[in-house]
Amino acid sequence: MPNLKGFQFKTYDFSKRLDTKVDLIEVINNTVAKAFRNQPEPVRWIFEPLLQYIDELNYCREHPDKVVYRHFTFAPEMVYAMDCVSFVPEALTFIMPTEYLCALVDEGREMGMPDHWCGFLGGVLAPIMYGRLPQPKAILHCNQPCDNSVAQGTVLAESYPDTEMFILDNPYTDDEAGVQFCAEQLREGFKYLERMTGQKLDLDRFRQVMKNSARAYELIYQINEYKKAVPCPIPTSVILRTTSGAFYGLTGTGGLVQWLEKHLADAKMRYEKGIGGFRQEKLRVVWNLSWPVFDYSVYDWMEEAFGAIAVAYHSAEPFYQPPPDLDYSKASFEVLLRELALRNNNHAMGRQGRGHMMTFVDDSLKWCREFKADAGIFAGHWQCQANWAAAQLTKEKLMEELGIPMLVMVVDQLDPRVVSAEQMASRMEPFLEMVTAKKEGSVQ
Amino acid sequence: MAIVAGCDIGSVSGKAVLFDGQRILASAVIPSRPLPAVTAEEVLGLAAGQAGVSPGDIAYLVGTGYGRVKVPGAQKTVSEITCHARGAAFYNRDAATLIDVGGQDSKVISLSPEGSGQVLEFSMNDKCAAGTGRFLEVMAKVFEMPIERFGGAALRARRCLAISSQCTVFAESEVVCLIGQEKDMNEIIAGICDAVAARVATLVGRVTLREKVYMSGGVAKNQGVRQRLESRLGVKIWELAGDPLIAGALGAALIAMDALNKQRP
Numbered sequence: 001m002p003n004l005k006g007f008q009f010k011t012y013d014f015s016k017r018l019d020t021k022v023d024l025i026e027v028i029n030n031t032v033a034k035a036f037r038n039q040p041e042p043v044r045w046i047f048e049p050l051l052q053y054i055d056e057l058n059y060c061r062e063h064p065d066k067v068v069y070r071h072f073t074f075a076p077e078m079v080y081a082m083d084c085v086s087f088v089p090e091a092l093t094f095i096m097p098t099e100y101l102c103a104l105v106d107e108g109r110e111m112g113m114p115d116h117w118c119g120f121l122g123g124v125l126a127p128i129m130y131g132r133l134p135q136p137k138a139i140l141h142c143n144q145p146c147d148n149s150v151a152q153g154t155v156l157a158e159s160y161p162d163t164e165m166f167i168l169d170n171p172y173t174d175d176e177a178g179v180q181f182c183a184e185q186l187r188e189g190f191k192y193l194e195r196m197t198g199q200k201l202d203l204d205r206f207r208q209v210m211k212n213s214a215r216a217y218e219l220i221y222q223i224n225e226y227k228k229a230v231p232c233p234i235p236t237s238v239i240l241r242t243t244s245g246a247f248y249g250l251t252g253t254g255g256l257v258q259w260l261e262k263h264l265a266d267a268k269m270r271y272e273k274g275i276g277g278f279r280q281e282k283l284r285v286v287w288n289l290s291w292p293v294f295d296y297s298v299y300d301w302m303e304e305a306f307g308a309i310a311v312a313y314h315s316a317e318p319f320y321q322p323p324p325d326l327d328y329s330k331a332s333f334e335v336l337l338r339e340l341a342l343r344n345n346n347h348a349m350g351r352q353g354r355g356h357m358m359t360f361v362d363d364s365l366k367w368c369r370e371f372k373a374d375a376g377i378f379a380g381h382w383q384c385q386a387n388w389a390a391a392q393l394t395k396e397k398l399m400e401e402l403g404i405p406m407l408v409m410v411v412d413q414l415d416p417r418v419v420s421a422e423q424m425a426s427r428m429e430p431f432l433e434m435v436t437a438k439k440e441g442s443v444q
Numbered sequence: 445m446a447i448v449a450g451c452d453i454g455s456v457s458g459k460a461v462l463f464d465g466q467r468i469l470a471s472a473v474i475p476s477r478p479l480p481a482v483t484a485e486e487v488l489g490l491a492a493g494q495a496g497v498s499p500g501d502i503a504y505l506v507g508t509g510y511g512r513v514k515v516p517g518a519q520k521t522v523s524e525i526t527c528h529a530r531g532a533a534f535y536n537r538d539a540a541t542l543i544d545v546g547g548q549d550s551k552v553i554s555l556s557p558e559g560s561g562q563v564l565e566f567s568m569n570d571k572c573a574a575g576t577g578r579f580l581e582v583m584a585k586v587f588e589m590p591i592e593r594f595g596g597a598a599l600r601a602r603r604c605l606a607i608s609s610q611c612t613v614f615a616e617s618e619v620v621c622l623i624g625q626e627k628d629m630n631e632i633i634a635g636i637c638d639a640v641a642a643r644v645a646t647l648v649g650r651v652t653l654r655e656k657v658y659m660s661g662g663v664a665k666n667q668g669v670r671q672r673l674e675s676r677l678g679v680k681i682w683e684l685a686g687d688p689l690i691a692g693a694l695g696a697a698l699i700a701m702d703a704l705n706k707q708r709p
């Protein structure tokens with residue numbers, strides 16, 4: 001029976017203002033990276049993509065000529081094809097300790113950052129403006145998924161006046177014209193990167209990166225087949241924490257392929273043995289927009305109190321499917337460019353932030369249907385404007401077509417001062433009680 | 445005969461209901477003390493005293509309300525939404541929509557048609573004092589008038605003055621301003637009740653409104669808010685057959701009885 005009693009959510013000490021004028025990558029090395037490396041053997045593999053990304057951050061410090069800032073919705077394959085390192089400033093906010101994030105958000109506010117900036121972007125504003133991050137050789141930005149992010153482009157342009165920016169105008173449509181529209185811009189993007197980095201694109205390297213990327217997509221599709229099983233063999237923490245993180249930042253790397261191979265083997269083994277990701281799965285939930293990352297104990301609470309597991313995080317699920325018969329070792333630049341455009345148009349968070357509202361709604365339906373969800377949870381920052389426009393319609397469609405309810409709530413993914421884990425739980429509690437009663441066909 | 449209890453610890457008051465499977469044996473309501481556990485102990489003791497039993501005779505106890513996790517001896521906790529729905533359906537099986545406006549929050553619950561008290565959907569406001577009893581309380585202080593007289597005053601008004609501020613703090617200044625302009629007191633109060641009704645109506649808009657519509661929570665007793673809400677929603681809002689204030693505690697007691705029955709061989 002649901003019970004909040006005795007459940008301890010994470011607590012924070014905000015009494016001391018942390019010194020934010022520090023090397024953030026070093027902070028990450030000394031805190032989260034250590035914690036990931038110290039995980040017990042059976043679960044350490046789960047954190048490998050995050051460690052791979054932290055390694056890339058460190059590489060940036062040592063190889064300033066390789067640093068390309070990449071907007072989080074930009075497919076990373078392009079950067080890897082140029083033998084550069086993809087540095088996503090927001091990724092720092094994602095992995096840094098919450099106390100630092102909050103101190104940085106406060107510093108940003110003191111500099112005049114508006115209140116409506118989310119922690120995801122707001123946490124790196126001060127480090128960018130004060131030049132505390134590795135200097136970029138090139139900056140890839142784009143016009144989505146929200147106005148905050150567009151405004152951050154201005155901040156980048158003003159903070160690095162000597163670094164010309166490349167801004168991708170993401171297409172509205174999903175048809176061939178939309179793919180071509182993107183491909184032509186990416187062609188210019190390669191020329192831009194060649195000019196900024198002084199390096200020529202190596203076609204063989206591009207082929208290898210695209211091959212790695214295609215393999216990663218194939219693997220994630222296979223893993224997703226296991227996620228459809230009841231009980232779902234993959235733990236919530238893997239689904240939310242690492243799979244999505246990996247898909248935001250590492251497609252095109254060999255490291256991601258290796259990790260996904262392990263992930264698939266683990267899912268297969270658990271599936272064959274009938275082991276669920278949680279010992280007693282009762283409810284399956286799809287997170288329809290973002291999901292809070294500042295306190296994973298909220299997911300533990302969902303499991304302990306309701307047997308509610310997460311089966312998908314909509315904004316990081318793959319929509320690009322590689323063509324099965326493409327021989328990457330011989331593919332021409334034009335073929336690769338088109339594939340890259342397709343990936344870019346479907347990139348995590350990019351797809352969800354562009355185009356027709358029904359894309360978001362239909363995608364929500366797709367994942368809830370395929371992963372046999374009992375409920376959806378739409379949790380987002382109030383400034384994720386375009387997505388909020390789709391919230392009510394998504395809720396209605398899920399009920400109409402699948403008969404499942406969706407909870408809508410405001411959260412900041414990273415800043416617990418906006419909505420705490422406890423506040424989230426008090427919203428989710430009646431909702432999950434309702435879903436439980438509906439599923440069991442009984443009244444509480 | 446087994447006795448079960450539900451204890452609803454809200455921000456403004458603590459409520460307890462003792463139930464024997466057929467009928468309500470006793471109920472009590474007290475103002476909330478600073479510590480939820482103290483409120484729970486006191487209100488349960490009071491209800492038990494009324495029923496002529498001791499708290500130790502309670503075979504199963506369910507806690508609800510914002511202080512639910514602090515109810516000493518509660519075997520389980522259940523959210524207010526679920527409890528209010530059960531309590532309302534016990535009073536009135538034909539309840540299809542329940543509007544609960546409490547001291548600190550408000551919620552609208554859509555109930556299953558067969559009268560079981562199952563929740564179909566809900567919306568809630570727990571972030572902002574406007575649209576809750578707290579808003580009325582603040583305004584009652586401005587008028588130095590007991591809150592119980594607010595509803596009657598609103599009904600006596602010939603028209604309703606608009607309070608445009610959504611925020612309690614700004615609305616308070618607006619009301620002070622209207623008083624300063626020597627506007628009719630009843631008309632200002634009607635405006636205040638309408639402001640609460642407007643916020644609640646927005647919440648109602650987030651669920652499918654089905655009749656019959658009932659109201660629970662402390663504000664249900666305020667005729668002024670009820671009437672303004674009826675006119676905004678264009679439906680009749682019915683009074684629950686029992687005390688709306690204890691609907692949550694009653695629901696908790698009903699859930700306690702279910703749980704006890706499940707435990708029995």
Ligand code: SF4
Nearest residue numbers: 118146148381383384
């Ligand atoms: S979409 Fe939302 S969470 Fe993402 S950057 Fe924009 S405001 Fe922040």
